[in-house]
Amino acid sequence: MEQILAAAWELARRDGLGGVSLRELADRVDLRQPSLYSYFPSKAELYDAMFAQGFQELVEERERLVLDPDPTAALRQGCRHFIEFCTRDPVRYQLLFQHSIPQFSPSERSMQISRRALTILEGWLVRAGVTDPAGLDLMRAMLLGVAGEQIANEPGGQRWVQYTDDLVDVVVEVLRRRRSGPPARSRASRKGTTNA
Amino acid sequence: MEQILAAAWELARRDGLGGVSLRELADRVDLRQPSLYSYFPSKAELYDAMFAQGFQELVEERERLVLDPDPTAALRQGCRHFIEFCTRDPVRYQLLFQHSIPQFSPSERSMQISRRALTILEGWLVRAGVTDPAGLDLMRAMLLGVAGEQIANEPGGQRWVQYTDDLVDVVVEVLRRRRSGPPARSRASRKGTTNA
DNA sequence: GTCTATATTTGGATAGAC
DNA sequence: GTCTATCCAAATATAGAC
Numbered sequence: 001m002e003q004i005l006a007a008a009w010e011l012a013r014r015d016g017l018g019g020v021s022l023r024e025l026a027d028r029v030d031l032r033q034p035s036l037y038s039y040f041p042s043k044a045e046l047y048d049a050m051f052a053q054g055f056q057e058l059v060e061e062r063e064r065l066v067l068d069p070d071p072t073a074a075l076r077q078g079c080r081h082f083i084e085f086c087t088r089d090p091v092r093y094q095l096l097f098q099h100s101i102p103q104f105s106p107s108e109r110s111m112q113i114s115r116r117a118l119t120i121l122e123g124w125l126v127r128a129g130v131t132d133p134a135g136l137d138l139m140r141a142m143l144l145g146v147a148g149e150q151i152a153n154e155p156g157g158q159r160w161v162q163y164t165d166d167l168v169d170v171v172v173e174v175l176r177r178r179r180s181g182p183p184a185r186s187r188a189s190r191k192g193t194t195n196a
Numbered sequence: 197m198e199q200i201l202a203a204a205w206e207l208a209r210r211d212g213l214g215g216v217s218l219r220e221l222a223d224r225v226d227l228r229q230p231s232l233y234s235y236f237p238s239k240a241e242l243y244d245a246m247f248a249q250g251f252q253e254l255v256e257e258r259e260r261l262v263l264d265p266d267p268t269a270a271l272r273q274g275c276r277h278f279i280e281f282c283t284r285d286p287v288r289y290q291l292l293f294q295h296s297i298p299q300f301s302p303s304e305r306s307m308q309i310s311r312r313a314l315t316i317l318e319g320w321l322v323r324a325g326v327t328d329p330a331g332l333d334l335m336r337a338m339l340l341g342v343a344g345e346q347i348a349n350e351p352g353g354q355r356w357v358q359y360t361d362d363l364v365d366v367v368v369e370v371l372r373r374r375r376s377g378p379p380a381r382s383r384a385s386r387k388g389t390t391n392a
Numbered sequence: 393g394t395c396t397a398t399a400t401t402t403g404g405a406t407a408g409a410c
Numbered sequence: 411g412t413c414t415a416t417c418c419a420a421a422t423a424t425a426g427a428c
Contacts, residue, residue, distance in 0.1 A: 016298040018214060022404065034406080035412050043404065099348055100296050102212035137345070138359055145341020149333065152295060160337055163330065163370065170366045170373075178362070217421065230423080231394050239422070 001039055003029050005053055008046060012091045017047075017101055044104045047095070052110040054096045058085060058117045071127040072172070078124045079143060079168045083161055086147035093151060097144055128172060135175045142167055197235055199225050201249055204242060208287045213243075213297055240300045243291065248306040250292045254281060254313045267323040268368070274320045275339055275364050279357055282343035289347060293340055324368065331371050338363045 007028035011020045022043060026033040040046045065081060067074035086093040094100050096114070106114070118136070125135050146167065150160040203224035207216045218239060222229040236242045261277060263270035282289040290296050292310070302310070314332070321331050342363060346356040 019298065021402080023402085031411095032413060033404090034414085037405075038411050094296075097348075098294060098296070098344070100290075100294070102215065134359065137356055138363070141341040141345040141356055141359075142338060142363070143341070144344060145337040145339070148294075148340060148344065149337040160333055163334055166370045166374065167334070167366070170370050173369075174362050174366050218423090219421080227393095228395060230396085230425095233423075234393055 004036070004039055004046075005049060008050060009091070012050070012095075013089075017091060017095055020046075022046075047101055047104040048107050048110055051095055051104075051106050052113050054092045055110070055113040055117050057092075058082075058096075059113065059120065061085060062117065062120045067124075071124075071129070072169075075124045075128040075172070076165050076168050078121065079139070080164050082121070082143055083147050083150070083164050086144075087150050087155070087161065090151045090155060093147060097147075130172055130175050132175050132179060134178070135171070138171055138175070139168075142171060200232070200235055200242075201245060204246060205287070208246070208291075209285075213287060213291055216242075218242075243297055243300040244303050244306055247291055247300075247302050248309050250288045251306070251309040251313050253288075254278075254292075255309065255316065257281060258313065258316045263320075267320075267325070271320045271324040271368075272361050272364050274317065275335070276360050278317070278339050279343050279346070279360050282340075283346050283351070283357065286347045286351060289343060293343075326368060326371055328371050328375065330374075331367065334367045334370065335364070338367055 004025065008020055008025055011025055011028070015021075020043075022036050023033045026036050036046075040049065061081065062078065065078065068077055086097070099105075118140075121139065122136050125131075125139060130139075143164075146160045146164060150157065154160070200221065204216055204221055207221055207224070211217075216239075218232050219229045222232050232242075236245065257277065258274065261274065264273055282293070295301075314336075317335065318332050321327075321335060326335075339360075342356045342360060346353065350356070
């Protein structure tokens with residue numbers, strides 16, 4: 001079962017997520033194709049297991065991180081790890097963070113694991129003084145944006161990744177500004193906001 | 197031909213990009229399936245035409261924008277439009293900005309159109325005082341991150357979109373800091389940088 | 393350019409014996 | 411749980427007449 005999942009990841013890395021075929025998957029683990037149905041009632045459930053496993057890995061790696069005592073440094077560290085986690089395995093990134101397999105949507109059980117990962121990030125943010133829920137949204141969007149561009153345009157490189165720390169700092173700063181600063185500028189009250 | 201592309205987009209929105217079938221596409225335009233091969237030598241070329249059309253739309257919409265005289269306001273405006281452009285049509289976003297059809301990669305002709313779109317964004321940045329090439333990279337990453345999260349988690353909503361202006365400010369701020377600040381802090385020289 | 397007819401491949405999934 | 415055998419559906423693509 002573990003072997004099946006491992007082989008599925010291998011195939012996904014070679015042929016793309018959608019290109020995983022149960023026939024070849026069975027071959028890889030020395031089974032006949034129908035035998036896979038003893039493990040997964042459908043292909044969608046295979047994807048679901050991969051999804052759960054991916055987030056499980058993220059959670060475990062995050063729990064294993066030895067974080068700096070300084071909360072801001074710890075946050076930077078956690079964010080760098082996340083970017084590295086994404087770029088390390090683009091296919092996993094695709095399954096976990098892009099909804100690129102239309103016939104699959106994660107089960108409730110899998111969603112719970114993904115929420116555990118999110119909760120950890122939230123903890124880092126709170127400890128760094130970011131309590132605004134917007135902080136979580138912004139940070140996620142930013143990190144996924146950086147990871148996505150890095151993967152799409154320069155897999156394995158550093159061109160985007162190198163800015164992670166700076167981006168984290170500034171996002172924290174913006175959120176701090178929104179909290180303490182002048183009553184957050186609304187779109188309407190700002191100069192030059194009209195579109196088209 | 198125009199009709200074929202329009203029908204293809206409709207199908208893509210309904211069944212996903214990968215789910216576009218030439219049979220049904222032919223039906224929609226009152227043709228038999230093999231007749232499509234008079235228009236496109238392969239399905240990949242159909243995707244390529246859609247890709248080119250999508251970026252063509254972006255370029256034209258950008259050229260039609262009436263921008264604020266203040267360069268920073270104009271930049272924000274352009275970025276807001278981009279986010280709106282992405283969220284308006286998630287499938288188009290997927291084809292243009294995620295590489296989610298493995299068997300397709302854009303032709304040189306299509307890439308040229310996409311580069312025209314990028315050049316416009318670059319112009320906005322330069323006029324707003326961002327000349328560092330990293331500015332373009334970061335801005336793209338941020339915008340795609342926001343659009344992606346918005347589409348994935350709350351299609352049609354504003355939860356992420358509302359931070360667009362702030363993110364633009366973040367990017368500008370990061371670049372300003374790197375330009376003027378102390379000789380850009382390297383990862384190694386910073387406190388608490390060790391991972392794991 | 394468009395048609396009919398068909399080739400060819402490849403999926404996921406099921407039935408039923410062992 | 412695993413197998414053999416098979417089903418069924420769907421897809422892209424080609425051949426050749428009109």
